[in-house]
Amino acid sequence: MSDLKVQHILTLAELLAKGARHNFVSITTSSLGKSIHRSQQAASKHLLELERDGYIERIRSGQKVSVRITTKGHAEMARISSILRSSLESSPSYLEFKGTIISGMGEGAYYMSMKGYTKQFKTKLGYIPFPGTLNVKLKNKEYTEAKRSLDVYGGIMINGFSDGKRTYGWVKCYPAKINNSIDSALITLERTHYDDSVIELISYTNIKKAAKLSTGSQISVRIPITSKLSKA
Numbered sequence: 001m002s003d004l005k006v007q008h009i010l011t012l013a014e015l016l017a018k019g020a021r022h023n024f025v026s027i028t029t030s031s032l033g034k035s036i037h038r039s040q041q042a043a044s045k046h047l048l049e050l051e052r053d054g055y056i057e058r059i060r061s062g063q064k065v066s067v068r069i070t071t072k073g074h075a076e077m078a079r080i081s082s083i084l085r086s087s088l089e090s091s092p093s094y095l096e097f098k099g100t101i102i103s104g105m106g107e108g109a110y111y112m113s114m115k116g117y118t119k120q121f122k123t124k125l126g127y128i129p130f131p132g133t134l135n136v137k138l139k140n141k142e143y144t145e146a147k148r149s150l151d152v153y154g155g156i157m158i159n160g161f162s163d164g165k166r167t168y169g170w171v172k173c174y175p176a177k178i179n180n181s182i183d184s185a186l187i188t189l190e191r192t193h194y195d196d197s198v199i200e201l202i203s204y205t206n207i208k209k210a211a212k213l214s215t216g217s218q219i220s221v222r223i224p225i226t227s228k229l230s231k232a
Contacts, residue, residue: 174223
């Protein structure tokens with residue numbers, strides 16, 4: 001075994017967690033199997049292979065087995081950890097969307113100007129949005145899927161309300177940058193006429209004028225995912 005396989009990495013990780021870096025720890029293959037979600041036989045095989053290739057040492061005393069990770073085993077796990085850390089840290093820290101500006105239905109200006117929303121926008125976003133939304137038809141399926149994953153990041157919740165005659169749904173806001181220059185927020189709505197192929201954006205300013213855009217313009221939108229998005 002020239003390289004560690006996934007199952008061996010999982011086994012070594014579990015042994016490290018049990019304190020087997022410097023000390024021999026007593027284990028049973030049945031308990032190890034449960035910890036790594038494998039059978040007792042598989043766990044036993046992993047230990048045999050790891051011992052054979054010098055990643056662990058084993059001491060047997062009757063039915064008991066004690067295990068310690070060797071210097072070679074620890075060095076290999078440290079190398080894998082370094083690779084994973086580097087990969088995770090170099091991954092883009094934003095969610096990106098690309099698409100084409102389309103004409104809206106004309107409802108955004110009305111809803112964005114309602115007091116039930118504007119008070120919350122001012123408190124939670126720090127500004128009252130320019131009346132209206134910028135509507136963008138997403139370029140392809142990968143961006144549509146990205147929109148569906150937005151709930152994972154929480155969002156800034158603008159609560160729904162009632163004016164005594166009807167109720168209005170919640171709005172979730174995700175701080176964003178348009179073309180890496182205009183501060184905005186991508187919004188998702190409890191009630192919307194659009195499917196996941198369209199995103200809506202708001203800003204403190206008229207986005208089209210500020211960025212010199214028009215219907216048909218291609219834009220990119222980036223949502224930072226390193227900042228804490230969840231706010232009540």
